[in-house]
Amino acid sequence: MINIILNEWKMLVRNRVFIYLTIFFVLSLSLVVWMGINQNSAQQEYRNKAQRHVRTQWDNLEAMNPHRAAHYGSYAFKPNNLLNSMDGGINDITGNVIQLEGHVQNEIVYSEASQSLSISKFGKLKSSLLLQYVIPLFLIFLAYGSISNEKETQRLKLLIFQGIPMTRLVFAKSLSIWIYGLSLLLATVIIQSMLISSDPEVFRRLTLLVFSYGSYYYIITSLATYFSARLKNNTSALSAILATWILWTIFLPKIWGNAVEKIHPLPSRMAFKAAMKEERSKGIDGHNPSDKRREKLKNKYLTEYKVDSLQQLPINFDGIVMQEDEDYGNLVWDKHFGSNYTILQKQKGLYQVSGLLNPFASLQSASMGFCGTDMIHHLDFLKKAEDYRRVLIKALNDKHAYGGSKTGDWGWTVDSTFFRSVQGFSYKSPKINDQINHYLIDILFLLWWGLLVTFMIKLNTNKKIIL
Amino acid sequence: MTRYIEIAQSEFVHLVRSPFKTISLILFGAAVIYGCQNGYDLFKTHSNEIISIQANNDKSIANMILQYEEIEQGILDKPRRDPTIPYWAIWNTPSHAFKYPSPMIVFSLGQSEQYGYYKRVTNWSTIFDSDLAEEIANPERMAIGTLDLNFVLIYLTPILITILLFNIGGLEKDLRFDNLIYLNNISKERWLLARFSFYYLLTVILLFMLITPYALFSGILQSASLEFFHLLFIISLYLLIWFTAFFFINVSGNGSSDHALKMISVWLVFCIIIPGAIHQISSLKYPTNYMTDYLDVSRDQSNKIFELPSETLREELLKAFPSLQTTLYATDTSMNKAIINRSLSGLVNMLNKDVARTIEWSSEKKNKFIKSFSRLNPVIYFQNEINALTDTDYYAYKRYRSDIQEMIDIKINLILEDTWNKVTVDKEKYIQYVESFKKL
Numbered sequence: 037m038i039n040i041i042l043n044e045w046k047m048l049v050r051n052r053v054f055i056y057l058t059i060f061f062v063l064s065l066s067l068v069v070w071m072g073i074n075q076n077s078a079q080q081e082y083r084n085k086a087q088r089h090v091r092t093q094w095d096n097l098e099a100m101n102p103h104r105a106a107h108y109g110s111y112a113f114k115p116n117n118l119l120n121s122m123d124g125g126i127n128d129i130t131g132n133v134i135q136l137e138g139h140v141q142n143e144i145v146y147s148e149a150s151q152s153l154s155i156s157k158f159g160k161l162k163s164s165l166l167l168q169y170v171i172p173l174f175l176i177f178l179a180y181g182s183i184s185n186e187k188e189t190q191r192l193k194l195l196i197f198q199g200i201p202m203t204r205l206v207f208a209k210s211l212s213i214w215i216y217g218l219s220l221l222l223a224t225v226i227i228q229s230m231l232i233s234s235d236p237e238v239f240r241r242l243t244l245l246v247f248s249y250g251s252y253y254y255i256i257t258s259l260a261t262y263f264s265a266r267l268k269n270n271t272s273a274l275s276a277i278l279a280t281w282i283l284w285t286i287f288l289p290k291i292w293g294n295a296v297e298k299i300h301p302l303p304s305r306m307a308f309k310a311a312m313k314e315e316r317s318k319g320i321d322g323h324n325p326s327d328k329r330r331e332k333l334k335n336k337y338l339t340e341y342k343v344d345s346l347q348q349l350p351i352n353f354d355g356i357v358m359q360e361d362e363d364y365g366n367l368v369w370d371k372h373f374g375s376n377y378t379i380l381q382k383q384k385g386l387y388q389v390s391g392l393l394n395p396f397a398s399l400q401s402a403s404m405g406f407c408g409t410d411m412i413h414h415l416d417f418l419k420k421a422e423d424y425r426r427v428l429i430k431a432l433n434d435k436h437a438y439g440g441s442k443t444g445d446w447g448w449t450v451d452s453t454f455f456r457s458v459q460g461f462s463y464k465s466p467k468i469n470d471q472i473n474h475y476l477i478d479i480l481f482l483l484w485w486g487l488l489v490t491f492m493i494k495l496n497t498n499k500k501i502i503l
Numbered sequence: 504m505t506r507y508i509e510i511a512q513s514e515f516v517h518l519v520r521s522p523f524k525t526i527s528l529i530l531f532g533a534a535v536i537y538g539c540q541n542g543y544d545l546f547k548t549h550s551n552e553i554i555s556i557q558a559n560n561d562k563s564i565a566n567m568i569l570q571y572e573e574i575e576q577g578i579l580d581k582p583r584r585d586p587t588i589p590y591w592a593i594w595n596t597p598s599h600a601f602k603y604p605s606p607m608i609v610f611s612l613g614q615s616e617q618y619g620y621y622k623r624v625t626n627w628s629t630i631f632d633s634d635l636a637e638e639i640a641n642p643e644r645m646a647i648g649t650l651d652l653n654f655v656l657i658y659l660t661p662i663l664i665t666i667l668l669f670n671i672g673g674l675e676k677d678l679r680f681d682n683l684i685y686l687n688n689i690s691k692e693r694w695l696l697a698r699f700s701f702y703y704l705l706t707v708i709l710l711f712m713l714i715t716p717y718a719l720f721s722g723i724l725q726s727a728s729l730e731f732f733h734l735l736f737i738i739s740l741y742l743l744i745w746f747t748a749f750f751f752i753n754v755s756g757n758g759s760s761d762h763a764l765k766m767i768s769v770w771l772v773f774c775i776i777i778p779g780a781i782h783q784i785s786s787l788k789y790p791t792n793y794m795t796d797y798l799d800v801s802r803d804q805s806n807k808i809f810e811l812p813s814e815t816l817r818e819e820l821l822k823a824f825p826s827l828q829t830t831l832y833a834t835d836t837s838m839n840k841a842i843i844n845r846s847l848s849g850l851v852n853m854l855n856k857d858v859a860r861t862i863e864w865s866s867e868k869k870n871k872f873i874k875s876f877s878r879l880n881p882v883i884y885f886q887n888e889i890n891a892l893t894d895t896d897y898y899a900y901k902r903y904r905s906d907i908q909e910m911i912d913i914k915i916n917l918i919l920e921d922t923w924n925k926v927t928v929d930k931e932k933y934i935q936y937v938e939s940f941k942k943l
Binding site for chain 1: 523527530534537541548552555556613614617618619621631633634635636637638639640641642643644645646647648649650654657658659662666670673674677759760763764767771774775776778779780781782783784785786787789790791792793794795798799802803806866869870873874883886887890896897900
């Protein structure tokens with residue numbers, strides 16, 4: 037087997053076009069990785085600047101009422117994961133800024149895609165674009181004729197007469213091309229690791245990426261070699277593998293992606309907002325003094341503090357009402373957004389199931405996930421931003437209630453020392469070890485496909501069938 | 504001519520006998536129908552959602568009218584937000600700005616999934632509010648993209664053409680009897696041209712036949728026939744470019760496999776690599792805008808306005824809105840803080856408009872940069888040209904933002920004029936407000 041692989045490599049290396057193409061690929065990959073890292077760093081710097089700007093404004097707030105500060109609020113800017121430079125995932129189309137304020141949970145806005153004309157339907161030229169589309173196609177070009185050429189030139193019979201088992205020949209030819217793909221992949225990963233920080237988390241993610249892409253390359257080269265062995269000539273082999281590639285990369289992801297949205301439909305924005313509004317109206321309206329539920333809360337506090345009127349309370353009842361309003365709003369948010377998140381995760385799960393028929397879907401999902409740019413990571417950011425909003429607003433409401441002012445004293449203010457004491461928003465992407473369960477199905481289907489093509493070659497490429 | 508007809512006839516036989524090509528054609532047809540259906544579904548969803556919002560608005564307006572009647576008859580006390588005050592009356596006039604879908608959206612969803620298409624407009628609204636975010640959707644599905652006719656045409660048609668054409672002239676080379684063909688008193692180029700013409704006409708006719716019923720169903724032929732015929736012209740032109748490029752590949756190629764490799768490589772370069780590179784370069788040159796200028800206006804600068812003394816605000820308002828000079832309150836020397844407070848959205852709106860101009864200008868710079876690559880790669884040009892025709896490109900939504908701004912301006916002007924003239928709003932006046940927003 038090793039001799040055949042070495043022989044295949046010798047033949048490949050003798051081909052000048054192959055050498056030039058390899059040099060071209062390595063240079064392109066280096067350039068693309070470098071550009072990706074540069075773009076990512078520039079964007080991250082721009083994002084940090086924005087976050088610092090907002091924090092400086094918060095730190096330098098002039099003395100104001102805490103509730104006014106809650107309306108002033110803050111902003112969370114979505115950071116770029118280090119491996120965003122490799123696979124941008126959904127980052128181009130999701131928003132980047134979320135306003136965090138009292139009473140309302142805003143949506144993340146200002147996506148890159150909404151700021152210009154449409155450009156590429158397949159994303160930016162990052163290494164993932166080359167690794168997912170260009171290199172597999174190149175591997176197909178190398179593999180489609182690997183056996184059929186030998187058949188057309190009658191060399192195959194000679195090789196078989198020399199005692200090489202047919203199956204071993206097919207495997208060896210397939211592995212020799214797979215090793216080439218793997219080398220390009222490793223070159224990309226090595227360049228990537230050299231140019232970014234040596235964080236063990238990044239290393240773990242890169243290892244998983246190598247496994248995923250490596251498996252996919254194995255599937256694609258084995259299948260192309262299989263077709264080459266089974267079909268009557270080069271043209272048929274090329275037609276069959278190209279048709280499979282088109283089906284896997286262009287057709288199925290889009291069709292299945294649309295189908296899962298129809299199977300597990302999300303509510304329309306209007307229906308969603310109406311349901312939220314309806315439910316929210318059942319809670320306390322923080323700004324409406326005639327609200328009945330407010331009266332109930334008032335009586336509860338008057339009894340607790342054993343006083344007759346709000347003015348006699350040692351605390352500011354307005355702050356209590358605001359926090360009560362927040363707590364209720366949070367429950368409503370958890371219910372409705374929670375339901376949306378569940379639907380989104382069901383959609384993702386169902387999309388991942390398509391890996392059973394389409395290993396490219398598994399690769400795409402795994403690539404985004406391991407680069408930290410998929411929906412799971414996006415939802416995690418949104419959740420953390422909301423958690424921070426709750427902490428921020430509670431701190432302000434508590435200050436309003438227990439900071440020393442009396443009910444109705446809207447002119448009471450706190451100075452910037454207090455505002456500075458409230459921690460700013462910081463976000464760290466989740467560790468892949470904690471998220472790996474979301475991608476096990478992708479890994480499983482890549483393995484399943486690897487085994488399937490191995491068995492296909494093992495069972496269907498003996499000399500009786502081929503010759 | 505007879506010879507060309509003969510070649511076309513034999514090409515038809517060749518096509519029918521090739522199951523791979525026939526299946527590809529059927530799949531392609533299915534993709535066209537699926538793409539158009541997706542567009543048609545979105546057209547219906549948008550239209551129905553808009554109708555539903557309008558119905559809700561009509562219901563709110565009817566309730567408000569009833570409220571006025573009850574207040575006027577003394578049955579109802581004025582609520583906390585007194586509707587007889589112009590500010591609250593206008594606040595309670597439900598008015599939405601809609602981006603009505605063009606029926607042409609059936610043929611290209613374009614960037615429609617990136618933007619919201621309805622917005623409740625108040626005097627405090629801006630064109631960058633977070634309620635203008637896109638519909639709730641799965642971001643991974645959006646990143647993968649929807650299979651619409653635009654995608655089928657721009658990205659899948661070249662693949663179909665590759666499948667149809669890769670062995671045209673290639674099979675003869677593979678079996679080494681191509682020279683026999685040229686003995687029949689026809690040049691290689693003419694022979695290939697005749698065969699290519701057959702496939703060009705076949706693809707164009709297939710596309711036209713499949714999309715025309717959708718044009719009929721969605722009322723395009725009645726309301727956007729010019730755009731539809733323009734689309735047909737674009738389709739013909741776009742296909743012609745690909746057929747021409749592939750013609751040269753086949754003329755100079757060495758066989759079916761060689762043709763297929765070259766064709767798919769050309770597709771890869773023009774449809775994936777170059778657009779991806781332009782996308783990446785434009786992001787490097789023009790990073791995503793975090794809109795801090797706008798955020799500053801909506802918080803800090805607005806706050807500064809709120810903190811100004813009433814006298815200064817009155818002067819600022821008179822300066823910014825000279826038409827107020829002739830109002831009742833302008834001639835009054837006493838200070839009415841409520842009037843000033845209800846007018847502040849006018850000053851904030853001016854700041855918002857200034858910053859919006861800057862943001863739109865920076866987006867325009869990025870667009871110019873993207874457009875400058877059209878000569879290098881016609882794929883992006885055609886993609887955006889179709890999006891423009893279907894009213895789903897960046898500029899369609901820019902126009903929508905302008906409409907929203909116009910509505911905000913009208914609201915503010917009405918609030919200012921009527922507040923400063925100390926108008927008391929009754930049922931008739933409220934109906935006038937409603938009508939003035941319906942005109943937009």
